[in-house]
Amino acid sequence: MRVTFTVNGRRHEADDVWEGESLLYVLRERMGLPGSKNACEQGECGSCTVRLDGESVCACLVAAGQVEGREVVTVEGLADLARQRGETPAEGAADAGLSPVQKAFVDAGAVQCGFCTPGLLVAADELIEHNASPSDADIREALSGNLCRCTGYETILDAVRLAAARTGQPAGAGAPDAGPDAGTSQGGAI
Amino acid sequence: MADATRLPTTITQVSQGTAAKGGIGESTLRPDGTLKVTGEFAYASDLWHEDMLWGCTLRSPYAHAEIRSVDVSEALRIPGVRSVMTHDDLPAATHYGLEIQDQPVLAKDRVRYHGEAVAIVAADHPETARRAAAKIRVDYAELPPVYDEESATREGAPLLHPGRDDHHSGHVAHPNILHRQPIVRGDVAAAKAEADVVVRNDYEVGMQDQAFLGPESGLAVPAEDGGVDLYIATQWLHVDRDQLAPVLGLPAEKVRLTLSGVGGAFGAREDLSMQAHACLLAMATGRPVKIVYNRYESFFGHVHRHPAKLTYEHGATRDGKLLYAKCRIVLDGGAYASSSPAVVGNAASLGIGPYEVDNVEVEALALYTNNPPCGAMRGFGAVQACFAYEAQMDALAEALDMDPVELRQRNAMSQGSVLPTGQEVDAPAPVAEILRRVKERPMPPQRQWESSPSEGAGTGVDVRALPGGLSNTTHGEGVVRGVGYAVGIKNVGFSEGFDDYSTARVRVEVVGGEAVALVHTAMAEVGQGGVTVHAQIARTELGVSRVTIHPADTQVGSAGSTSASRQTYMTGGAVKKACESVREKVLRLGREKFAGGHPAWTEGAELRFEDGKIVTAGGEAVAALADVLEDEAVEDEVVFRHRPTEPFDLETGQGFGHVQYSFAAHRAVVEVDVELGLVKVVELACAQDVGKALNPLATVGQIQGGTTQGLGLAVMEEILVDPDGKVRNPSFTDYLIPTILDTPAIPVDVLELADEHAPYGLRGVGEAPTLSSTPAVVAAIRNATGLALRRVPVRPEHLTGTGTGADA
Numbered sequence: 001m002r003v004t005f006t007v008n009g010r011r012h013e014a015d016d017v018w019e020g021e022s023l024l025y026v027l028r029e030r031m032g033l034p035g036s037k038n039a040c041e042q043g044e045c046g047s048c049t050v051r052l053d054g055e056s057v058c059a060c061l062v063a064a065g066q067v068e069g070r071e072v073v074t075v076e077g078l079a080d081l082a083r084q085r086g087e088t089p090a091e092g093a094a095d096a097g098l099s100p101v102q103k104a105f106v107d108a109g110a111v112q113c114g115f116c117t118p119g120l121l122v123a124a125d126e127l128i129e130h131n132a133s134p135s136d137a138d139i140r141e142a143l144s145g146n147l148c149r150c151t152g153y154e155t156i157l158d159a160v161r162l163a164a165a166r167t168g169q170p171a172g173a174g175a176p177d178a179g180p181d182a183g184t185s186q187g188g189a190i
Numbered sequence: 191m192a193d194a195t196r197l198p199t200t201i202t203q204v205s206q207g208t209a210a211k212g213g214i215g216e217s218t219l220r221p222d223g224t225l226k227v228t229g230e231f232a233y234a235s236d237l238w239h240e241d242m243l244w245g246c247t248l249r250s251p252y253a254h255a256e257i258r259s260v261d262v263s264e265a266l267r268i269p270g271v272r273s274v275m276t277h278d279d280l281p282a283a284t285h286y287g288l289e290i291q292d293q294p295v296l297a298k299d300r301v302r303y304h305g306e307a308v309a310i311v312a313a314d315h316p317e318t319a320r321r322a323a324a325k326i327r328v329d330y331a332e333l334p335p336v337y338d339e340e341s342a343t344r345e346g347a348p349l350l351h352p353g354r355d356d357h358h359s360g361h362v363a364h365p366n367i368l369h370r371q372p373i374v375r376g377d378v379a380a381a382k383a384e385a386d387v388v389v390r391n392d393y394e395v396g397m398q399d400q401a402f403l404g405p406e407s408g409l410a411v412p413a414e415d416g417g418v419d420l421y422i423a424t425q426w427l428h429v430d431r432d433q434l435a436p437v438l439g440l441p442a443e444k445v446r447l448t449l450s451g452v453g454g455a456f457g458a459r460e461d462l463s464m465q466a467h468a469c470l471l472a473m474a475t476g477r478p479v480k481i482v483y484n485r486y487e488s489f490f491g492h493v494h495r496h497p498a499k500l501t502y503e504h505g506a507t508r509d510g511k512l513l514y515a516k517c518r519i520v521l522d523g524g525a526y527a528s529s530s531p532a533v534v535g536n537a538a539s540l541g542i543g544p545y546e547v548d549n550v551e552v553e554a555l556a557l558y559t560n561n562p563p564c565g566a567m568r569g570f571g572a573v574q575a576c577f578a579y580e581a582q583m584d585a586l587a588e589a590l591d592m593d594p595v596e597l598r599q600r601n602a603m604s605q606g607s608v609l610p611t612g613q614e615v616d617a618p619a620p621v622a623e624i625l626r627r628v629k630e631r632p633m634p635p636q637r638q639w640e641s642s643p644s645e646g647a648g649t650g651v652d653v654r655a656l657p658g659g660l661s662n663t664t665h666g667e668g669v670v671r672g673v674g675y676a677v678g679i680k681n682v683g684f685s686e687g688f689d690d691y692s693t694a695r696v697r698v699e700v701v702g703g704e705a706v707a708l709v710h711t712a713m714a715e716v717g718q719g720g721v722t723v724h725a726q727i728a729r730t731e732l733g734v735s736r737v738t739i740h741p742a743d744t745q746v747g748s749a750g751s752t753s754a755s756r757q758t759y760m761t762g763g764a765v766k767k768a769c770e771s772v773r774e775k776v777l778r779l780g781r782e783k784f785a786g787g788h789p790a791w792t793e794g795a796e797l798r799f800e801d802g803k804i805v806t807a808g809g810e811a812v813a814a815l816a817d818v819l820e821d822e823a824v825e826d827e828v829v830f831r832h833r834p835t836e837p838f839d840l841e842t843g844q845g846f847g848h849v850q851y852s853f854a855a856h857r858a859v860v861e862v863d864v865e866l867g868l869v870k871v872v873e874l875a876c877a878q879d880v881g882k883a884l885n886p887l888a889t890v891g892q893i894q895g896g897t898t899q900g901l902g903l904a905v906m907e908e909i910l911v912d913p914d915g916k917v918r919n920p921s922f923t924d925y926l927i928p929t930i931l932d933t934p935a936i937p938v939d940v941l942e943l944a945d946e947h948a949p950y951g952l953r954g955v956g957e958a959p960t961l962s963s964t965p966a967v968v969a970a971i972r973n974a975t976g977l978a979l980r981r982v983p984v985r986p987e988h989l990t991g992t993g994t995g996a997d998a
Binding site: 018020028032033034035036037038039040041042044045047074075076079093094095098102103105106107109111112113114115116117118121137139140141143144145146147148149150151152153154155156157 | 195196203204217219220222223224226227228229230231232233235236238317400401402403404405451452453454455456482484485486652654655660716717718719887888890891894895896897898899921922923927929930931933935936
């Protein structure tokens with residue numbers, strides 16, 4: 001079958017898609033977008049988290065045919081998505097163009113092997129989009145579907161706090177030192 | 191490889207700002223961090239070649255069976271299938287292994303564990319390969335399995351490997367005992383007669399999985415010279431190559447490996463997985479072959495942590511002085527040897543823990559069984575022992591009515607203490623101090639699940655902070671707090687006389703008017719941050735800002751394994767040594783060029799490299815590094831070794847067996863829903879001596895990550911194996927690892943007491959926190975519940991008394 005959908009703002013067409021193929025396979029093997037990761041392919045680890053019409057989903061659990069005519073954002077599209085929301089991309093030689101969440105993960109030391117990182121970034125980005133100042137409990141709840149085996153999650157919490165604080169700052173206000181915040185709980189979606 | 195994409199590339203990092211030099215001791219950021227957050231970083235499963243085939247493995251559904259016949263004809267007829275191989279198609283050596291070559295590349299006549307590789311397929315599409323593998327007809331006749339010590343060593347037990355002639359076979363009492371290491375010191379019988387209190391218990395540790403997130407994968411590309419290029423996620427490129435070359439029938443130089451992105455390792459990538467299979471299929475088809483395991487296959491595709499049964503006896507005086515310790519540690523090595531002998535060595539030599547005990551009898555052994563092969567996982571051998579000896583310390587403290595931390599401190603080893611192996615601890619060993627630090631930390635508030643008054647009227651309950659979490663099983667009723675402590679000792683580096691070395695090549699040259707460094711090693715960056723540290727070392731030693739990290743490959747000498755907490759010590763040490771050699775060469779060049787210039791060149795004064803300049807000890811610049819180099823590149827490749835060790839005596843266990851020791855202590859605070867048996871770890875504080883934190887951010891990251899894996903073993907992680915050897919839970923649905931909701935705050939207290947034998951005084955960091963985390967959590971659960979809890983992982987039924995004998 002042929003599947004046509006939008007990925008990171010660009011229309012893509014995939015031909016000869018086999019009925020059992022997942023969105024994850026189409027992204028990784030047909031569209032040259034391997035950023036979404038194949039850690040479990042069972043919907044348990046969140047490494048392949050993408051936005052499907054705005055909603056966070058595990059790409060491994062979505063059949064390719066289900067995305068016909070729909071919009072997908074992957075880790076490769078996070079910087080563009082942040083720009084569309086009016087967030088200021090990072091400046092600097094090494095990290096030019098990174099979205100606030102991406103930059104915060106690098107700065108906070110939230111990346112070790114990095115295999116869980118793309119999925120965590122998409123999930124964290126969605127959390128901050130809906131909840132500008134999440135509490136630690138909100139962050140834990142929103143990211144509870146994303147496994148990380150390296151970090152023990154402490155630096156991931158640091159990164160999300162930092163990204164939320166920076167996103168809430170007007171452009172050029174510098175990088176606040178984000179701490180735990182007892183802000184409003186709007187219940188991050190799982 | 192013009193047609194290939196997503197291959198590893200060099201990574202260049204410039205130190206940030208002018209004040210921060212990006213040298214050692216700073217929390218510089220990962221050079222690969224940006225690539226990893228944009229999704230561009232090329233992991234092994236991302237590798238791609240225009241012309242590639244996909245490989246697939248057929249695995250045994252039985253733990254022990256005779257293979258009567260294999261029929262591949264139907265699989266070969268499927269359109270798109272390019273090759274099907276069985277044992278009979280292997281071109282050269284048929285077995286491999288890290289220490290003992292006992293594992294068949296593809297099973298011949300007999301399978302010895304559930305999931306053993308029997309045949310491999312290459313096809314145009316991964317689904318075609320999977321379907322073809324399913325069409326291979328294997329006629330099995332099941333055999334009775336060997337599954338524990340009794341079934342392995344009883345009269346007439348089937349032998350896993352009949353006719354063994356490996357170097358351990360001569361000193362074991364039964365061919366199903368892979369290796370045995372006793373340690374005898376002092377006079378236990380005499381000490382026992384003096385003991386006021388004796389505590390003796392049996393313990394059990396379940397089979398843990400490394401559960402790295404990036405599955406086993408790689409791409410093998412046949413080369414024009416008849417060799418093969420393999421892009422692979424591994425922990426040790428050269429030892430992969432040394433095992434592959436005989437299997438492929440190629441000289442080592444025609445088997446070229448390059449490290450691809452590695453999605454975690456934790457020991458699970460020490461053994462070969464798909465490496466030989468992909469290379470064999472590539473050579474058979476003349477096409478690149480990629481193999482990627484899915485999670486189900488990954489559980490069968492790598493070794494696990496040895497499950498263990500341990501018996502411990504401690505005797506002490508009434509005032510808590512340990513008089514003797516005895517233990518017997520039986521590790522299940524599964525069907526093949528892997529690194530079991532080293533696991534036995536660690537379990538034996540570290541089996542008494544970080545305590546001074548003069549009279550010791552230890553026996554550690556590993557079995558061959560039809561259970562899944564076990565080998566390396568973070569802290570191996572020492573993790574199992576630590577759970578048991580720390581539980582003993584608590585049991586002894588209770589018997590003596592003494593504070594458990596005080597008992598530990600009273601017997602804690604320190605610099606100058608002698609281990610049961612007779613080896614003196616000749617570097618700082620702040621065991622009592624790290625216990626003091628975790629104990630003195632303020633406690634997390636009681637009833638921490640109640641929301642603070644500032645959040646609104648009344649007292650709210652946040653179920654996310656309670657046992658059971660979002661399952662909303664309690665609002666605080668039936669919840670009891672407990673606190674527990676533990677401390678552990680781990681060796682760093684390869685022990686027991688192994689010739690452990692690493693190699694580094696460093697070049698300095700002028701690019702765009704600036705002196706820059708290139709660091710080339712074969713170190714496997716598996717996430718630990720070795721590449722970050724290499725760039726920091728080059729900056730500190732050479733005074734440059736810009737450092738390029740060359741992809742790790744076999745075009746440079748071996749770096750040894752990324753395991754045993756050894757890489758910063760060993761390859762970090764090699765990079766440092768190579769920089770020192772390069773520095774000497776640059777200074778020679780400077781003396782030749784500037785002999786008539788600044789007097790410092792000729793006086794033999796000490797010259798340092800800072801900020802792109804060569805400066806005197808007083809800080810006066812004598813030349814720009816770029817002016818000394820001009821268009822010349824100065825390079826050297828050096829080998830670094832740690833001090834030699836020696837094997838343990840096979841009867842007494844005496845010997846200078848280890849290079850360095852690493853110590854960590856934990857305090858766990860837990861809340862237990864005693865009615866439902868659910869545990870919430872509220873805080874898991876750690877104190878660890880790291881000698882020198884080359885990168886504090888990465889050091890703490892290692893400690894928090896290791897701590898969390900220990901928490902997993904304490905309360906959730908276990909591969910369940912039926913008595914017939916079948917694995918029951920090979921998925922992330924059924925094998926649980928800690929999520930962010932399961933993981934508490936992990937405050938870390940880092941001590942830096944230099945070890946004068948090590949580069950920069952550093953101490954390997956990665957493993958020690960995995961040891962003490964598990965027993966600390968279990969001690970806290972015991973404290974909350976009053977239960978004995980002599981097995982990990984602790985499951986709800988162990989707390990509620992509703993467990994069955996079969997799994998308890």
